[in-house]
Amino acid sequence: MPEGRERLCVALDASERERVLALARLVAPAAGFVKVGLEAFCAHGPDLVREVASLAPVFLDLKLHDIPNTVGAAAAAAARTGAAILNVHAGGGSAMMRAAGERAREAAEAAALPRPKVIAVTVLTSLDAPALAEVGLAGTPAEAALRLALLAKEAGLDGVVCSPGEVAAIRAACGEGFLLVVPGIRPAGSEAGDQKRIATPGAAAKAGADLLVVGRPVTAAADPAAAARAIAREIEAG
Numbered sequence: 001m002p003e004g005r006e007r008l009c010v011a012l013d014a015s016e017r018e019r020v021l022a023l024a025r026l027v028a029p030a031a032g033f034v035k036v037g038l039e040a041f042c043a044h045g046p047d048l049v050r051e052v053a054s055l056a057p058v059f060l061d062l063k064l065h066d067i068p069n070t071v072g073a074a075a076a077a078a079a080r081t082g083a084a085i086l087n088v089h090a091g092g093g094s095a096m097m098r099a100a101g102e103r104a105r106e107a108a109e110a111a112a113l114p115r116p117k118v119i120a121v122t123v124l125t126s127l128d129a130p131a132l133a134e135v136g137l138a139g140t141p142a143e144a145a146l147r148l149a150l151l152a153k154e155a156g157l158d159g160v161v162c163s164p165g166e167v168a169a170i171r172a173a174c175g176e177g178f179l180l181v182v183p184g185i186r187p188a189g190s191e192a193g194d195q196k197r198i199a200t201p202g203a204a205a206k207a208g209a210d211l212l213v214v215g216r217p218v219t220a221a222a223d224p225a226a227a228a229r230a231i232a233r234e235i236e237a238g
């Protein structure tokens with residue numbers, strides 16, 4: 001396993017450009033990746049992603065979900081920003097996932113960029129069983145996540161985003177080398193916020209998560225760099 005720092009991805013969830021860049025500079029020495037999400041992307045677009053990518057490897061978290069042709073083209077454009085990791089929603093189906101993986105790889109190659117990892121979101125960690133039933137998805141969140149992870153693997157993707165409690169079952173079903181990216185991380189004593197399925201950094205690391213995505217516990221801390229270093233140590237110890 002890589003060291004704690006390399007397994008930490010800090011979510012730069014902010015809409016002001018200067019705040020995103022300042023956070024990226026602060027946490028870059030303490031984290032393997034930083035995540036640019038919809039909030040910053042909708043506000044500032046691919047130029048900000050390129051700028052952040054010059055500071056630290058970027059996970060571009062756009063959770064694409066549309067028909068295969070549209071998602072394939074969007075994944076190609078996302079790959080051209082130099083992002084190291086991109087994602088789509090597994091619920092978009094295997095043809096959509098396949099198109100995303102293929103088009104992102106082709107675009108990176110044509111631009112002489114390293115091949116990005118393309119992963120799929122299984123079930124959002126903010127959804128619990130009643131919320132899943134509400135949208136008509138069968139089974140528990142864990143069952144749905146496992147089903148979607150297997151579909152993502154069959155579609156040739158590099159890994160999935162899943163909740164801490166699903167890591168062990170997905171690892172067993174999908175094997176080593178399938179990237180498991182895990183949000184919903186809360187150091188002991190911190191606020192859960194809107195996350196419903198959570199774990200401490202140590203527990204998620206111990207369960208076998210490859211990359212732990214942490215937002216508010218770092219970005220809302222008085223000293224984000226120190227908070228990131230403390231979480232990296234917890235991952236290492238896990």
Ligand code: C5P
Nearest residue numbers: 011037123124125161183213214215216
């Ligand atoms: O602040 P917090 O640690 O909850 O941030 C978690 C980050 O991970 C957010 O940027 C959120 O969009 C993202 N995420 C998630 N659940 C998923 C996929 C991504 O919470 N299934």
